Amino acid sequence: QKEVEQNSGPLSVPEGAIASLNCTYSDRGSQSFFWYRQYSGKSPELIMSIYSNGDKEDGRFTAQLNKASQYVSLLIRDSQPSDSATYLCAVRPNFNKFYFGSGTKLNVKP
């Protein structure tokens, strides 16, 4: 079983819509959760981190965490073509390591 699971997509949404990206993780003791954005040919870039149950908002991005269900999601409101990228979910289950999902590719159509 992988530490972090994501649907590979692609997820296609029209410009201006809400994009919803989901992730599940296996280690129930995990405390730190992250969303990274990766453009083609570039390195992953941290866009959101969340540490407690509930929602965390930053501009057009909202991260949601449900530890009981071992579920993390990322909502992107008013999606723009520039949001088209692969989104990686990451979990830090212990002090030392970060585990990443394989990513969900998002296409935002003008």
Added chain:
Amino acid sequence: DAGITQSPRHKVTETGTPVTLRCHQTENHRYMYWYRQDPGHGLRLIHYSYGVKDTDKGEVSDGYSVSRSKTEDFLLTLESATSSQTSVYFCAIRVTPDRGKGRGTEAFFGQGTRLTVV
């Protein structure tokens, strides 16, 4: 800018040759990581370091070795490169920003090294 640079950025090498990739940081962070990224597998941890001369294995460490003789440099060596090691390699550092602003320990990445083994 987390101050991480990787070199080389691109490399083509022949099967059976040794290859060393370098990760350099400018901010004195204790933890450094090497990941490889392949289609369908995402980022997989190869090795990590928690200090000078302190390293440990990740989930895909076979065929790789690492060294950290200075805080700022973390080297990844493919002892005898194989075609299955063709990949994009990313170095990362662990950063703990201001906890008072609701942020905890996070990982930041270098630009990546595209390695092709022919």
